[in-house]
Amino acid sequence: MTEPQPNIGPEFERWVHNAVANLSVLNDLTTQALSNLEITPLSGDAGFRQYHRVKVANLSFLAAAVPPTTTNTTIFSDISHSLNACGVSAPEILAIDNDKGWLLIEDFGDDLLFNIIQNQPEDVHSLYAQSAMTLLSIQQNRDYNLAIDSYSPKKLIEEMALFEQWFLPKLIGFSELDKWVAIRDELFPVLVANALAQPQVLVHRDYHCRNLIVRDGLPLAVIDFQDAVWGPVTYDVVSLLKDCYLRWQPEQVRTWALSYRNLAQDAGIIGEVSDEQFIRWLDLVGLQRHIKVLGIFARLFLRDGKSAYLHDLTRVLSYVIEVCEKYPETQAFGTFINDDLMPLISSQTWYDPDSATPIALDKIS
Numbered sequence: 001m002t003e004p005q006p007n008i009g010p011e012f013e014r015w016v017h018n019a020v021a022n023l024s025v026l027n028d029l030t031t032q033a034l035s036n037l038e039i040t041p042l043s044g045d046a047g048f049r050q051y052h053r054v055k056v057a058n059l060s061f062l063a064a065a066v067p068p069t070t071t072n073t074t075i076f077s078d079i080s081h082s083l084n085a086c087g088v089s090a091p092e093i094l095a096i097d098n099d100k101g102w103l104l105i106e107d108f109g110d111d112l113l114f115n116i117i118q119n120q121p122e123d124v125h126s127l128y129a130q131s132a133m134t135l136l137s138i139q140q141n142r143d144y145n146l147a148i149d150s151y152s153p154k155k156l157i158e159e160m161a162l163f164e165q166w167f168l169p170k171l172i173g174f175s176e177l178d179k180w181v182a183i184r185d186e187l188f189p190v191l192v193a194n195a196l197a198q199p200q201v202l203v204h205r206d207y208h209c210r211n212l213i214v215r216d217g218l219p220l221a222v223i224d225f226q227d228a229v230w231g232p233v234t235y236d237v238v239s240l241l242k243d244c245y246l247r248w249q250p251e252q253v254r255t256w257a258l259s260y261r262n263l264a265q266d267a268g269i270i271g272e273v274s275d276e277q278f279i280r281w282l283d284l285v286g287l288q289r290h291i292k293v294l295g296i297f298a299r300l301f302l303r304d305g306k307s308a309y310l311h312d313l314t315r316v317l318s319y320v321i322e323v324c325e326k327y328p329e330t331q332a333f334g335t336f337i338n339d340d341l342m343p344l345i346s347s348q349t350w351y352d353p354d355s356a357t358p359i360a361l362d363k364i365s
Helices: 010-021 029-037 073-087 113-119 119-139 155-173 175-197 235-241 250-266 275-302 307-324 328-345
Strands: 036-041 050-056 059-065 091-099 101-108 200-203 212-215 220-221 229-233
Touching: 010 029, 010 050, 010 059, 010 091, 010 101, 059 212, 073 091, 073 101, 073 220, 091 229, 113 212, 119 200, 119 212, 119 235, 119 250, 155 175, 155 275, 175 275, 175 328, 235 250, 235 275, 250 275, 275 307, 307 328
Parallel strands: none
Antiparallel strands: 036 050, 050 059, 059 101, 091 101, 200 229, 212 220
């Protein structure tokens, strides 16, 4: 059963026309120019949001439609204002209808960090330095008036439970759930304790290469932040460095992560933290996140018919296995994956070990 879809149709198009016509920047446009306004649907994302590019004269905007029952557009607007106030380039909300879930927002273009890295790999170090500085600004945000949740034990466990609900039985056909429960009951408290032990900051929750937009001569822009929470300081760091869509060599991830640790210490976001402690924080938060993602990507395919995310499952699984081999508390989960799950996973049509091969960054630097 799919979630409610956004309300899109002639009324939405009329609302977009009126919202654009009321923008002060368009006061000088003629009625004829406004009549030539173009609304073009864009491909969807992992949620139930639908986006349209709106063009009039030489200007461009985005019109978003979201199911009001699943997305709080007021929160989206509030987070946008808060991010911009602390120096982060988030799309400005130009018009909003909270009841219908319609927004007209600033358009930052299509140059996602993911795309730029594919086309300009020689710029990867500077791009990740920009990403780190932008994240530093997000984590320095102390706007506690934002009506957003905090990561609690319940919320962290509910996210990981998606693995048990969607990936194990429904995607790969694993039926011995009692065996999994024994592993889960030992592992989840470790991951929850690790997350809660860290300094808590504003967390984007999907801070990765497809939610950062590169703009010539301007700071990186940040999108898709509507699910932000207060949570562990390494959450967005691991989202960026152990990206579900790009895999870097573990040595490079460690170097970038410790460089970020130094920036965060200098900014007063965290106190003195040893290399190994910070990497442990990062690894175990990443494990929590990737267990969740395995469940989410399975659900996106099975419930919502979005098969593209299946191609990223092997990469996500590789992160899980990598961490499980490092720590005594996670080794039982790694053994479970190798002995019980891999015979089922390896027969899946989406399983592709080559997709998990880290990018050889030393060859493009």
